[in-house]
Amino acid sequence: MLRPLSILFTISLTAGITPAVAQSVAPAPPATTHPETTHPARPTPPTRDPHTAGYVAAKELPDGANAPANVDGNFIIGPTHNPAPEMSVHEGVPQGAVYEFTMSSADSKIYPGIAREAGTFGTPDPTDPAKLVVTTSHPAPYTRHVAVYVPRQYVPGTAAPFIVGADGPDRALFTALDYLIAERRVPVMIAISIGNGSGDAQGSERGLEYDTMSGRYAEFVENEVLPLVEAKYHVKLTSDPEGRATMGGSSGGSCALIMAWYHPELYHRVLTYSGTYVNQQWPSNPGSPHGAWEFHERLIPNSPAKPLRIWMEVGDRDLFNPNAMRDHMHDWVVANENMARVLAAKGYHYQFVFARNAGHTDRAVKQQTLPEALEYLWQGYPIATAQTPTQTTAQN
Numbered sequence: 001m002l003r004p005l006s007i008l009f010t011i012s013l014t015a016g017i018t019p020a021v022a023q024s025v026a027p028a029p030p031a032t033t034h035p036e037t038t039h040p041a042r043p044t045p046p047t048r049d050p051h052t053a054g055y056v057a058a059k060e061l062p063d064g065a066n067a068p069a070n071v072d073g074n075f076i077i078g079p080t081h082n083p084a085p086e087m088s089v090h091e092g093v094p095q096g097a098v099y100e101f102t103m104s105s106a107d108s109k110i111y112p113g114i115a116r117e118a119g120t121f122g123t124p125d126p127t128d129p130a131k132l133v134v135t136t137s138h139p140a141p142y143t144r145h146v147a148v149y150v151p152r153q154y155v156p157g158t159a160a161p162f163i164v165g166a167d168g169p170d171r172a173l174f175t176a177l178d179y180l181i182a183e184r185r186v187p188v189m190i191a192i193s194i195g196n197g198s199g200d201a202q203g204s205e206r207g208l209e210y211d212t213m214s215g216r217y218a219e220f221v222e223n224e225v226l227p228l229v230e231a232k233y234h235v236k237l238t239s240d241p242e243g244r245a246t247m248g249g250s251s252g253g254s255c256a257l258i259m260a261w262y263h264p265e266l267y268h269r270v271l272t273y274s275g276t277y278v279n280q281q282w283p284s285n286p287g288s289p290h291g292a293w294e295f296h297e298r299l300i301p302n303s304p305a306k307p308l309r310i311w312m313e314v315g316d317r318d319l320f321n322p323n324a325m326r327d328h329m330h331d332w333v334v335a336n337e338n339m340a341r342v343l344a345a346k347g348y349h350y351q352f353v354f355a356r357n358a359g360h361t362d363r364a365v366k367q368q369t370l371p372e373a374l375e376y377l378w379q380g381y382p383i384a385t386a387q388t389p390t391q392t393t394a395q396n
Contacts, residue, residue: 045320048333050076050354056340058354066368069185069375072349074340078316078356081364086179086371087172093182094152098174099233103225105142105197110220115140116203122282131284137203144198148229149174149191151181159236161189161243161381163269164221164259166210166252168193173247176370185371186378190237192229194221201251202282210248210255211280213288215262217255222266241307245269245377249361251276254292257310261299264306269377272312274319274361277335293329296338300346309380310343310350311373312336313365315358332360351376 050058058074061067064082067075089095105113114137122132147169154160165173170193180186197205209217226237238244244267246256253272260267281291288294314336321330328334340352351373355365 045317045359048316048318050316050356055337056344056352058352064368066372067351067353067376069372070379072351073344074352074354076354076356077369078358078365081355081358081362081368083364083367084176084369084371086176087367089175090179093178095178096149096151096154096174096181098169099148099150100169101146101148101228101232103144103146103228108220108224110216110224111197111205111209113140113142113197114138114203114205114208115142115199122202128284130279130289132202132282134203134282140205142197142205145169145195146225146229147174147193148233148235149177149193150233150235151177151188151190153181153188154190154235155188156234157236159238159240159243161187161240161245161378162237163189163191163245163247163271164225164267165191165193165246166196166248166255167250168195172366172370176374180371180374184383185375187243187381187383189243189378190229190235192221192225194225196252201280207251207280207282210251210258211276211282211291213258213262213281213285213291213294215259218259218263218266221259222263241266241268242381245271247271247377249273249275249366251280253312254280254295257295258292260308261295261306264308268307268309270308270310270312271373271377272310273366274314274332275312275336275339276332277339278332279329290329293335296335296342300339300342305346305348308348309377310348311353311376312339312350313353313355313369313373315355315360315362315365317357317359319360349379 056074058076060076063078063080066077105111116134117136120136122134125131125133145168173191173193177189177191181188197209199206201207229235230237241264246259246267248256253275254277256270256272257275260270277292277295279291279293281288290297314333318332320332343350353369355362358365
């Protein structure tokens, strides 16, 4: 799973959260200012109650059950999280081929590479608490790993639907797809699991890629990753946005939505675990000063509905920074609850899962829910009536 976030987040006052929601978290110690050379203490997140006043109304499911894969809305699962049977390798289920390659920053025109010096962190801008000052970020090279899953049933030469995942390689995704494709619960799809460019949060390459509110990362994938995948492994990827999905956890989750939001002509399906729909963008952008918090604060409520289908999850012990008591923009649970509220108000096809007994990008929750999430995500997409279980001729 993703490494823990270990950065002092920016703080600013904002509207949009009801007082009841603000009261749903346990009191936290007073915020302290840390110099960039001091590691900020990370608090233990409080456990949130999904029935708190101000949270979205949600259906509580029997312990161990998943939400129906064909129903929109809000659901509560847990506290037990056992792996779904689809998350194990089964004899007789055709296994796809997994290929891997690396990409160098020297070959990228979009992301030449940055890094924040080890052991340093940002500090709030004294003139604007919505901004974080990071003085130790500088150009730096990186190498990223990319894994490509090609199912046994893929017919060479045909245009395949696909899913792009952040923080790869994601072996759990590949295992789930083997089973789901074999049972014809999802289409025969290719999965492209892309590693980040290193680091985490503000001032890092990963933070720049995943937390920036723009179409830049989607353009990087479109222009620098997908052509390599097609050329290396002799596959054809569909250009139909209905056949293209994104997924990720934490900042990779907000990235998944950012890709589809800014380029809906490329992606219509989004899957996120513990999405970082908070104020973590760096550098600051006057067009979206609150980073991904803007999604539920302004962008989704004030924009015509886009043709997106969204599955998302948050844990009852998901990330919470004490400074959120002042600004309400660094509480992952509140952010995801707000996302569910505004998506419902705009009439989106979405499913929101609140997981009891779960932390940030909780592995057990993903093992329980990923098959159902994928099946929900691909609702409405045609599944071929005939599949040819012929091993692809892809080559390294």
